[in-house]
Amino acid sequence: MGKTIIVSNRLPVSLRHKNGKFEFKPSAGGLATGLGSIYKEGENIWIGWPGNDVEDPEQRAEIIIELHELKMAPVFLTREDIEQFYEGFSNETLWPAFHYFTQNINYDEHHWEAYVRVNKMFCDAILKKADPDDTIWVHDYQLLLLPQMLREKLPNATIAFFQHIPFPSYEVVRMLPWRHEILAGMCGADLIGFHTYDDMRHFLSAVGRIMGLSNESGYIQAENRLINVDSFPMGIDYDKFAKSAKSKKTQTIAKKFLELLGDQKLLLSIDRLDYSKGIPKRIKAFDRFLEENPEYHGKVSMIMVVVPSRDKVRSYQRLKEDIDTLVGRINSDYSTLNWVPIHYFYRSFPFEELSAFYAMSDIALVTPLRDGMNLVCKEFVASKVNKKGVLILSEMAGASKELQDAILVNPNNNKGVADAIKQAITMPEKEQQARIVSMQETIQRYDVFQWVKVFMDRLQYVKQKQLDLQSKEVDADVISELHENFKKAKKPILFLDYDGTLVGFKGKPEEASPDEELKSLVSKLTKKSQVVIISGRDKETLGKWFKGQKVDIIAEHGVWLKINGGKDWELYADIDDHWKPDIKSVMEYYVQRTPGAHIEEKHHSLVWHYRKVESGLGDLRMRELFSHLKYMARGHNLQVLEGNKVLEIKRPDINKGRAASAFMKGNEYDFILAIGDDWTDEDTFQAMPENAFSIRVGYSYTKANYNIKSPKEVRYLLNKLT
Missing domain, CATH: 3.40.50.2000 (Glycogen Phosphorylase B;)
Known part of the structure; x- marks a missing residue:
């Protein structure tokens, strides 16, 4: 280890x-x-x-x-690294972008180069x-x-x-x-x-x-x-804050502070200086509360701690100036000889003093405009050992997903935050206790140590899952084994899917025609073995693409068969098309609602393509259509299949596995290889005898013996065989 x-x-x-x-x-x-x-x-x-x-x-x-x-x-x-990488790209490009302050993004190439460096x-x-x-x-x-x-x-x-x-x-x-x-x-x-x-x-x-x-x-x-x-929602060291709140040192500090402040309700606001924290909006909401509730003048005050951060940056200097101005105006408007609405500190505090602030405050006002998690709210809740207190929390903080018993507010809603302050002040003790206890149970259960454990356990699980797939990877040893078996074979057969296996996917299906390298490769393979192209594509396209090649072609998942490059197609499965009009009308409705989608009609199936549809919308529409077709399929005994950016509906008894089994019947092949890339090929893998080699392109779970990376690797493997 x-x-x-x-x-x-x-x-x-x-x-x-x-x-x-x-x-x-x-x-x-x-x-x-x-x-x-x-x-x-x-x-x-x-x-x-x-x-x-x-x-x-x-x-x-x-x-x-x-x-x-x-x-x-x-x-x-170096100083230059810090200015360009840290203060530059990290905090002037990524920070505003990731916090949705797009107007603050600095697109500086030199900063990007420093970030890479x-x-x-x-x-x-x-x-x-x-x-x-x-x-x-x-x-x-x-x-x-x-x-x-x-x-x-x-x-x-x-x-x-x-x-x-x-x-x-x-x-x-x-x-x-x-x-x-x-x-x-x-x-x-x-x-x-x-x-x-x-x-x-x-x-x-x-x-x-x-x-x-x-x-x-x-x-x-x-x-x-x-x-x-x-x-993985990050927690705090719950016991550290709970124990500190109970300690004599913290209680002594809190008692001293409370004697200075007198008998009043205390709101607590603690933040690092940053525009994402919404400090000016918070001050304005408190201002509105004081304006609308004059009966609370002298009875409520806010302890506001702003920890200095990047105070040499002009935008942060302006932010501090705004905060200073707002605090100054409110205090000048409302202060009396024995009451100040906002006790403002632009500095950091030792842990014990912060702990005292948490323990003695009645309300925590945590209203960032956007925050990944925000641990201040969790620290406040953990410090409430007497089970009294109210948390007002922004919906935009990650912690709001866990702390549903807080008063949740939209920090942009000035009236909503002001009303929340009044709700918190007037909240009965019994309700406060119920909410605090519920939040404490959550925070205690999912503390920072649990966060680390869950994350590391998940990492080991993922690595094991990767190993399960990796053990099936086509490596040099597998290629060598395939080559030796192929060389010895007197009667080998290869079942090769086309799209996603021999060629990569294209924006337009018609653009995926075989290139000269592929044609040459197939030609070489046919000199030693029987090559079967087994595909969901229509027979006309496959016939045109492999014209002149001595290959067998199974088209449309097993409906049509062409032997050894011959001229004529043989019907390999009975076709019943009476279901098509009803299904097609539903598919056309979804085409009309989905720009970029189109329908492909085959002899035995209908295919809904969405490769050119906007990502997200395509998946959404496909799920809707999938549910709709599943319901209709029951009445017609049909099967709905999900492929790579396609949805196909057909009869369940027509599939590649059935076609491959029928093709091998009565023949004694001494080397069998099947390669495919999606769920339709799983039928082929399942139909293969025990001594066959089967390979799935991509790293999905599969019935195949092996996984291989890409069509490029498939071609490399087939070239090695020859």
């Missing part, structure tokens, strides 16, 4: 320059707490930027030694420490390219990625010029985690539309492996 390597932009310590020396200050963040149980074990290690630029090689060497003792390894970034620096740092059997867990939006960079260098490594901020809808992702590279970078991971189902859904949609990778039940079918995408 290899070691675990945690990778994040920042290490769980900060490197401070003090009195001409560097010193380390541990981070109190939730991630550092949760992952502390991992990176401190055995040979495990955490890799990241130490939080300061260090130019001197001797100082770097000293820092490396000191960090090694702490189970960490640094990635040293620094991700490579992280990759190089990991490669110095990583062994092939290690588990590498990459964190957050600063390192989106890293999983794929690692995959290229360590193809068999266990790689996970977790995004701690939201993932936006396809409509936002498509705006980024580097969207494909970003998604491809993330898809280097085996497991990709988000806080919420919405984020997961947006990611899968973007991957489908931009990269053309299909997914089923949270699994992306990549070129040679499955990638699992799932939601």
Whole structure:
């Protein structure tokens, strides 16, 4: 069992320059707490930027030694790296895009180049420490390219990625010029985690539309492996906050604060300075509450903590100026000699003082405009050891999916937030207790340690699922075995599907005609073996494409047969078409509703194509049509089949497996090979005798003996046989 390597932009310590020396200050963040149980074990290690630029090689060497003792390894970034990669692309491009502030996105090519460069620096740092059997867990939006960079260098490594901020809808992702590279970078991971189902859904949609990778039940079918995408809501160290709230030190601090504030209801607001937190809107909602409820003047005040962040950036300076102005105006409008509406602090506080704020506040006002999770609301709930208190929470925070007993608000609804404040102040104690207890049970059950455990367990499950498929992969040994058996065979037969097997899929089905390489390959194969092209395509097309080739063709899933390149087609199955008009009229209705869809009529079936339909809409319409046809199929004894961007309806007794069995009847073949790529080919695989070789193109679960990557690999294999 290899070691675990945690990778994040920042290490769980900060490197401070003090009195001409560097010193380390541990981070109190939730991630550092949760992952502390991992990176401190055995040979495990955490890799990241130490939080300061260090130019001197001797100082770097000293820092490396000191960090090694702490189970960490640094990635040293220059001032330019920090400005362009971190402050630039990460926080001026990805941060606003992923939080839906599209007006703030900076499309700077130099920043993108720095982002690529620094991700490579992280990759190089990991490669110095990583062994092939290690588990590498990459964190957050600063390192989106890293999983794929690692995959290229360590193809068999266990790689996970977790995004701690939201993932936006396809409509936002498509705006980024580097969207494909970003998604491809993330898809280097085996497991990709988000806080919420919405984020997961947006990611899968973007991957489908931009990269053309299909997914089923949270699994992306990549070129040679499955990638699992799932939601894992992050928790907090519940006991840490609950114990701190009960501690004498915290209670003493809280008592001192309350004596200064007097007898009044306290609202608590704690945020880092950022436009995504919605601080000005929150202040305006509190202003409205005071305006509409003068009876609460002198009885309610807000403790507002804003932690400094990026205060050298002009847009953040403007944000702080707006907050200062709003707070100043409200306090000047409403303050009296013994009451101030907003106690405003632009600084960070020690843990015990924050804990005191949580414990003594009656209401927490957590109303970000968009947040991946937001742990402040969970910390507040965990600190309510007396079971009294009310949480007002934005619907736009990931935590709102779990904390349904909070008063949920739309942060853009000024009146709604103001009304929520009044509801919280007047809420009976019994209701407060019921809500707090319910939320505490949730937070306690799904704490940060459970989050880590569930994620790591899922990663092992995904790797096992990949191994189950990988054990069936066509590798050099399998090709060698096939070649030896084929060479010895006196009477070999090959059943080859066409679309998705011998050729890749095209936008227009008629464009998938065989190229010269394929024609030459088929010609070579026919000199040694019997070659059967077994396809769902119509007989006219297949007849034209393989004219002059000495191949057998089974067309339309087994309705028509042409022997050895002959002129005449033989009807291989009885045809009953009386059902077609009813079904076709339904399909035409769905064509009218779905731009890009069309119907293909075959002798025994009808096919609804949606390859050219907008991604998402095509899947939606296909599901609707599938349900509709399933209902109608019962009355006509028909079968509805889902293929690659097609939906086909036909008689169940007409399939490739039946046709292949009938074709082999009475013949003694000493080498049988069947290759296909979709569900219609599963019938062929099932019909094969025990000694046959069967191969499914793509990495789906299959009845075939083996999986192979792509039509390109199929051609390579068939060339090796000859």
